[in-house]
Amino acid sequence: MSVTLKDIAKQVGFSVTTVSRALAGYDDVAEETRRLIVQTAEEMGYRPNVMARRLQKQRTDTLGFVIPTFGPRFSDPFFSELLAGIGNEAASHDLDLLVSTRPPDTPEEAQAYERLVREGRVDGVILTRTRINDARIAYLLEQNFPFTSFGRTRVAGEYACVDVDGESGVFEATRHLIELGHRDVAIILPPEDLMFSVYRWNGFRRAMETQGLTIKPTWKISGDLTEQGGYAVARHLLNNSQRPTAIIAGNDLMAIGAMRAAREYGLIVGQDLSVIGFDDIPLAEHAHPALTTVRQPIYEIGRHVCRMLVKMLKGEYLTSDECQVLFDPELVVRDSTGPPFG
Amino acid sequence: MSVTLKDIAKQVGFSVTTVSRALAGYDDVAEETRRLIVQTAEEMGYRPNVMARRLQKQRTDTLGFVIPTFGPRFSDPFFSELLAGIGNEAASHDLDLLVSTRPPDTPEEAQAYERLVREGRVDGVILTRTRINDARIAYLLEQNFPFTSFGRTRVAGEYACVDVDGESGVFEATRHLIELGHRDVAIILPPEDLMFSVYRWNGFRRAMETQGLTIKPTWKISGDLTEQGGYAVARHLLNNSQRPTAIIAGNDLMAIGAMRAAREYGLIVGQDLSVIGFDDIPLAEHAHPALTTVRQPIYEIGRHVCRMLVKMLKGEYLTSDECQVLFDPELVVRDSTGPPFG
């Protein structure tokens, strides 16, 4: 077994209390005593027992993060990068991070949150991929449990979230296409229950309407954010006598799938068909052709959304400014876009 | 605050002990009493306090997983998939999973493990990307702390690990190239301190030697397992009057980087240059051209390596057969390979 305060106390001949205080750095313990205790603790290889400390402090110093993901082959770099951001920030505050993966909007997911919240496994949770009417957020608000989210929602209430201005991002992307001369632009949206799908759509519509362009109803379609999904949906778009000359995808993965579909139809991406993604995962640059995309600083967002939660847990109040942070995305033009009939 | 056993006891007029036992399902409590207690607990919304339970049981019911990763832009789908496998298996046993990301072979990484082990944060840990002389494994063995790993090492001692037979994987890949007529094959290995780099190299060498082919020293090179790394190293290989006609990369990400480099040199992948990856991440199929690669069942491996750890923690003995499980990889031929000068 490992060394406890009691063991040290026995060794140095002081009480457990004194040892505890010496090690905690209280100033009401004799300098001499402290030195002895600290040194002995060191020698004996003392490590505080976290569980005991947590029970006593009624705090877990742990954050929870449930990744919303379908099926086994979950491998969106988006999440890896977000996780790294959250994890590193948490570590810098000496907090543990509890991670699990659950399919979104399912009983299993709800249970996962209940576990974290009701059984006192974590002090706060971080959400991502928020839904328009997000049951998770409703639940957390109702339980009055600390959380922050990457993504806004329509759920009423006060809570802190970070988001990327997806509307302006897609607006810029669309404008880029229009400036290149495109008029027949299709959009592959994220699943429609996701909040960011709404903003993306708004940005697209605004850009098209501003230029007096009409949106063909069948050219608004949504995909599941995987390569496979983007591929399937793009085939559908292209398998038609009247094809769009450009496609804006909800993320880079779907854009890559769409590019593959285009190749299968004998189209050269960047010439016969322009494709734009969203995220700028490392792969975007290495895809063929290199993918024009809208970059969002995922890692930084991860850090930020975690930092906000930490602040809340420390009891620091967040001003309403801090509560609703909107990052600006940035259009990165590469080779997958060009003039139509280019 | 939340409901405790004490609250329930007060409510039903029994002792805390009885309540505890009733809820735990012991059979030494009157059926009548049990019903009352269970129902009351339900009504009051009782949830056991995990920290208290953990302190008492001296078990955390938590597993630790430290992802070895460089820098912020960590986004290898390999890890996502492994994480999903581990996480889902852990969840099925009602275990929590503590995740962090640390640069491999650094003091920060060592500290992360020490934290987990010495402060009793987890009951066991899972390793991946094992190194030839892996300090983590040496440490865990020395501490006699339960762990399993994805990947073998040269560290002496008894421990359970799962691995993929990388040697046979690369052997098959190389043979595939040779059968296509390639003689000038280069290999981009994983970093040389990683154990699986050794097996990959052995497989390559064996295949080449078996066919009486010589390996050009400058065509054995290693990269950092990112697209960028593969790109840089491949440029180096191709920036030469004498070029290989085929490249085997240490993973799919590097293969994708290599394909990009090839394009920049005006080479058509699958014709002028063949490229093979390793992993078969979802992207491999959607890359252009679709990537020939060696598939390893990462998700399943994640589940398995976790299941082994769970077994150990339950005190079940692992037979030496179970201790060293070797999965068979499978060559998936797609479009990035073809006859030389094809």
Next chain:
DNA sequence: CTGTTAGCGCGTTCAA
């Protein structure tokens, strides 16, 4: 069947 006692390891009174 049920309650009393004890203790997991730590931090925090309060009194000496």
Next chain:
DNA sequence: TTGAACGCGCTAACAG
């Protein structure tokens, strides 16, 4: 400056 006593919430040994 130090120590005794108590509690965090739960489980286990033992007695009745």
